Amino acid sequence: LITDVTAIAGTGADAVFTRPMFQGKLAAQVKPQGGTPAIVTVQIGAFRADAVRKGGSAPVRNVDLQIDAGSIRQKPEAPFREAKQAVDLGQAERIVAVGRGIKSQENIPLAEKLAKAMGAEIAASRPICDNGWLPMERQIGSSGQTVAPKLYIALGISGAIQHLVGMKGSRTIVAINKDADAPIFEVADYGIQGD
Numbered sequence: 001l002i003t004d005v006t007a008i009a010g011t012g013a014d015a016v017f018t019r020p021m022f023q024g025k026l027a028a029q030v031k032p033q034g035g036t037p038a039i040v041t042v043q044i045g046a047f048r049a050d051a052v053r054k055g056g057s058a059p060v061r062n063v064d065l066q067i068d069a070g071s072i073r074q075k076p077e078a079p080f081r082e083a084k085q086a087v088d089l090g091q092a093e094r095i096v097a098v099g100r101g102i103k104s105q106e107n108i109p110l111a112e113k114l115a116k117a118m119g120a121e122i123a124a125s126r127p128i129c130d131n132g133w134l135p136m137e138r139q140i141g142s143s144g145q146t147v148a149p150k151l152y153i154a155l156g157i158s159g160a161i162q163h164l165v166g167m168k169g170s171r172t173i174v175a176i177n178k179d180a181d182a183p184i185f186e187v188a189d190y191g192i193q194g195d
Contacts, residue, residue, distance in 0.1 A: 089147050093151070125139070157184055
């Protein structure tokens with residue numbers, strides 16, 4: 001079982017899977033031991049849905065299985081339901097994200113106005129959510145949500161690795177930052193040095 005996969009290199013028995021460790025501080029490259037079959041789960045937003053290609057057809061084997069209901073010790077609970085105010089940023093086609101570089105909470109309405117004009121969701125890096133300027137469900141990164149929208153606009157986000165893990169799968173990344181050496185520009189398709 002290999003969980004939380006963010007990248008796959010190779011195919012079949014030669015496949016190598018990349019998964020985050022220690023809250024995104026390290027990326028481990030792992031291979032299943034013991035041969036096939038292996039079960040692999042992928043991190044939501046790590047792969048773009050519009051890039052999916054049809055694969056081969058795996059053989060299907062039917063197994064006749066009899067389970068005594070009395071031997072089952074676990075009882076299912078009610079299905080998990082997210083809070084009504086929760087937002088699934090992984091489904092957004094466009095995201096406007098704000099970071100520490102916006103300087104103050106008073107500047108968030110300007111970003112929200114941009115997001116509304118573009119039909120985008122507003123999101124943030126961890127410091128913004130830690131300060132309570134936006135709710136935690138709007139956080140992008142290793143300790144937040146992982147997204148892969150068609151357009152990701154980063155306003156005042158320096159590009160710490162913990163944030164990049166959560167958004168580097170975006171199709172087009174636009175970064176605006178006063179610091180020309182900000183790491184966000186290394187992954188951006190378009191970069192603007194400015195306020």
